[in-house]
Amino acid sequence: MQGTRNPVPWQGPEATAPIGVPLVDLLDRVLGTGVVISGDLVIAIADVPLVRLSLHALLASVSERVPAPWADSGPL
Amino acid sequence: MNSTPHISAPRISPPAKSVGSCATYVFAVCRSDHPASPSDAHGHAGGGPLRLLTVGSLCAVVQDVPATEFSETALRERLGDAAELERCARAHHGVVTATTADGPAVPMPLATLYLGDERARAAIEENQESFRLALDRITGRAEWAVKVYLTQSATTARSVAPDIRQTPAPGPGTGPRPVSGRAYLDRLRSRQNLREQHRESAVAAAERVDRAVRELAVAMVPRRPHGPEVTGKDRTQIMNMAYLIAEDRNEELAATIGRLRASPDFDGIEIDVTGPWAPYSFTDGGDLAGHS
Incomplete structure (x- = not known):
């Protein structure tokens, strides 16, 4: 019950990501999974624009809180 | 004190008292031999206790939630707020994870809601076959x-x-160019x-x-x-x-x-x-x- 349920047994070597990766994984899953049945309300809620909006809100608030450490590092 | 009743008040945050109006929130669907609703997860704050809703050979882990807080408008507002979204997602995930610890279960997406048990039952019944297939696929x-x-x-x-x-x-007027x-x-x-x-x-x-x-x-x-x-x-x-x-x-x-x-x-x-x-x-x- 304990060991098998721990959602994150392995972490990346460094926790440099601005937000906990598991939360992102979690949102990907609870918001973005295929809908097996349609609920009375879920149709309106699970539509893509709202999901995007929610993720945007989350990511925006996160990047405000935790400024990126590499101000001017270019792309790859 | 609270003397001016606004008829057209646009706010949608009445206390969770609204008598009797509950929606049925579905977290996951499992086989009806699933032991019990998870005891170590509590679902969404302000909702009732978790319970099992039996539908033929399947059952769903559900919770009664106040309809006002889970209306389409209210949810739009809540899920647009980062902290609230995280809270909801974690509450949802907590129940899903606790359920799968007791046996195979098909997780539902966040905010799968029905106006009542009957509506939820009907929706699950209609999709029994795909739930069974999904359960077979994920067991173990x-x-x-x-x-x-x-x-x-x-x-x-x-x-x-x-x-x-x-x-x-490179650019207009950049400094000395050594090469x-x-x-x-x-x-x-x-x-x-x-x-x-x-x-x-x-x-x-x-x-x-x-x-x-x-x-x-x-x-x-x-x-x-x-x-x-x-x-x-x-x-x-x-x-x-x-x-x-x-x-x-x-x-x-x-x-x-x-x-x-x-x-x-x-x-x-x-x-x-x-x-x-x-x-x-x-x-x-x-x-x-x-x-x-």
């Missing part, structure tokens, strides 16, 4: 998330001579080539990871890759996959990942593994392993 298996990153340090550390990186950017234009262009080009090489080797590494994990998996689903706002600017996500893997192969997975991480050509490559997850990504299939 769990989802793992595997992501591959190229780290920024690898990109810069492997760059050739340091002076290349100090070359001033000829041609040399400058050469440097630009070689830097560009280097970047491409790094990317290519990272993609090759990701393919190796995928091939290795695929051998252990029964199904897989590619997921939306995360951008720098999620990964941080010092690394680039090359791969984001979900795999459905038999529970008794967890150690093999750990060993495989360990081997890959230790491999010398994975220098500068990060492999990030999380799991076991409830099989969120596999309730409606996924590519079968070996049929790439």
